[in-house]
Amino acid sequence: MPDKFGLVVIGVGMAGLNAAKKCVNAGLSVAVVDERPYGGTCALRGCDPKKMLRRGAEVVEAARLMAGKGIGDTPRIEWADLMAHKRSFTDPVPKKMEGSLDEAGVVTLHGAVQFVGPAALQIGEREVEAAKVLVATGQRPRSLDVPGAEHLTDSTEFLELEELPRRILFVGGGYVSMEFAHIAARAGASVTVADRGKRPLKAFDPDLVDRLVESSKEAGIDFAFGASLAKVERRGGGLVATLDRDRGSIEIEADLVVNGAGRVPEIGHLNLEAADVAHGDGRITVTEHLRSTTNPNVYAAGDCAATDGLPLTPVAVHEGAVAASNVLKGDHRTADYAGVPSVAFTLPEIVRIGMSEEDARQSDRDVDVRFNETSAWYSNQRIGAKVGATKVIVDKTTDELLGVHLFGYGQAEVANLFALAMRSGLKAANLRRMQSAYPTHGSDVSSMLG
Ligand SMILES: Cc1cc2nc3c(=O)[nH]c(=O)nc-3n(C[C@H](O)[C@H](O)[C@H](O)COP(=O)(O)OP(=O)(O)OC[C@H]3O[C@@H](n4cnc5c(N)ncnc54)[C@H](O)[C@@H]3O)c2cc1C
Ligand SMILES: NC(=O)c1ccc[n+]([C@@H]2O[C@H](COP(=O)([O-])OP(=O)(O)OC[C@H]3O[C@@H](n4cnc5c(N)ncnc54)[C@H](O)[C@@H]3O)[C@@H](O)[C@H]2O)c1
Secondary structure (H helix, E strand, O other), rough: OOOOEEEEEEEEOOHHHHHHHHHOOOOOOOOEEEEOOOHHHHHHOOOHHHHHHHHHHHHHHHHOOOOOOOOOOOOOOOHHHHHHHHHHHHHHHHHHHHHHHHHHOEEEEEEEEEEEEEEEEEOEEEEEEEEEEOOOOOOOOOOOOOOOHHHHHHHHHHHOOOOOOOOEEEEOOOHHHHHHHEEEEEEHOOOEEEEEEOOOOOOOOHHHHHHHHHHHHOOEEEEEEEOOEEEEEEEOOEEEEEEEOOOOOEEEEEEEEEEEOEEEEOOOOOHHHOOOOOOOEEEEOOOOOOOOOOOOOEOHHHHHHHHOOOOHHHHHHHHHHHHHHHHOOOOOOOOOOOOOOOEEOOOOOEEEEEEEEEHHHHHHOOOEEEEEEEEOHHHHHHHHOOOOEEEEEEEOOEEEEEEEEEOOOOHHHHHHHHHHHHHOOHHHHHHHHHOOOOOOHHHHHHHHHH
């Protein structure tokens, strides 16, 4: 006899966890299942471990910026100890998360899952039936189909390195590569980032990215643009990556080649066909209520769902909550993606919220682009920083904040002020009039809007 539940959630990451808790708290019988230890990408293989490692780089960088300004010897990263610092956070996560689900009354299952009917699942030997299923299986690193791909290291493996190799090549100049490159460079590695495009971090403002590229070079990071990975070979004691460019190929020697060439939704092994769950471009096709367009028993949320939301943790949490509301009360709630900040945690960080300058200019809005070179501003001078710029795009007619682009130390926190303002429909004038604590990075906001 199969076990029966009101809701089965596949994937215990940010989207799944939040949906399961919301539904069980409302009285539904809920089971969750994951094929890996509970926690998902963000807590175990993404945001949180990455930022634990970044802390080491932040300390080194802060001291470097103040060298000759009252700070003596620059500290150095002890990689194994920094990894232990990371594990002090990540190691307890699966047990804690499973404990909190058990305590809430969620049935916690483990194993690979397959659909065997419209709302029937096979989990190992066990058959489970559900009134509703939420697919929240996230994404995994994209495999690169090149000779020697077996020599590549993915982001999950990078976050587990016991020793940091001396020479590291990052393939792909997206979030993963740029963030890891900045950490590795501060930890003393010799780092190159290669991307097939003409600049890294395509989703961010090009004027700010160009500044980031220059400051990254000063931090010792080399770049190869217009370069697409063709093969990786083991030669002697190291690796050699061949990258194709318009005018011939180049070879880069490294001890480690990291695949940062993107991520793909993890829905391939679910046997979605058995449940008639439609998918396109690798993501589950959903309605505005996050319900499968072809199977009314199934919802999807987070990175694996084809929505307008970016593959980011706050979006996964929000979509998990929206899907749970709809499971509980029928389809009534839609996701709201207004004012979601996206930050690449390079050193310093770069931020985007809302529209790009290009999109704003191409829209029918009358736009005012307020650009500021902030490198000489007090908040940068105080910490010895020599880079920084901001671009805020405002609708001239309505004074609405359309797009916010920030580059500099402290800007990831400043982003939250803009995000709140944009999500709440506040105008540029509201932020200009804000009485902020002084002197803080936040107190620069009114000048950014000037
Ligand atoms: C290196 C890195 C750094 C990142 N940094 C940030 C950041 O700083 N800020 C930010 O907002 N976002 C960041 N992200 C993105 C963020 O981690 C994701 O957007 C978020 O975790 C998505 O949550 P999710 O619940 O959709 O999926 P996930 O957290 O990926 O959870 C999916 C779960 O499903 C399970 N699963 C998959 N397939 C199956 C199956 N067939 N059967 C059973 N279980 C299955 C997986 O094991 C996993 O536990 C980062 C990502 C990476 C890789
Ligand atoms: N701080 C954060 O919020 C954060 C951090 C990491 C990841 N993420 C999420 O994960 C997603 C994936 O990030 P990512 O960095 O893996 O991918 P990405 O899509 O951001 O970047 C991949 C890059 O690789 C390049 N590329 C692809 N194939 C290549 C090849 N063969 N040779 C050379 N370059 C190649 C692409 O041009 C692109 O610039 C992001 O969209 C983001 O939403 C977020």
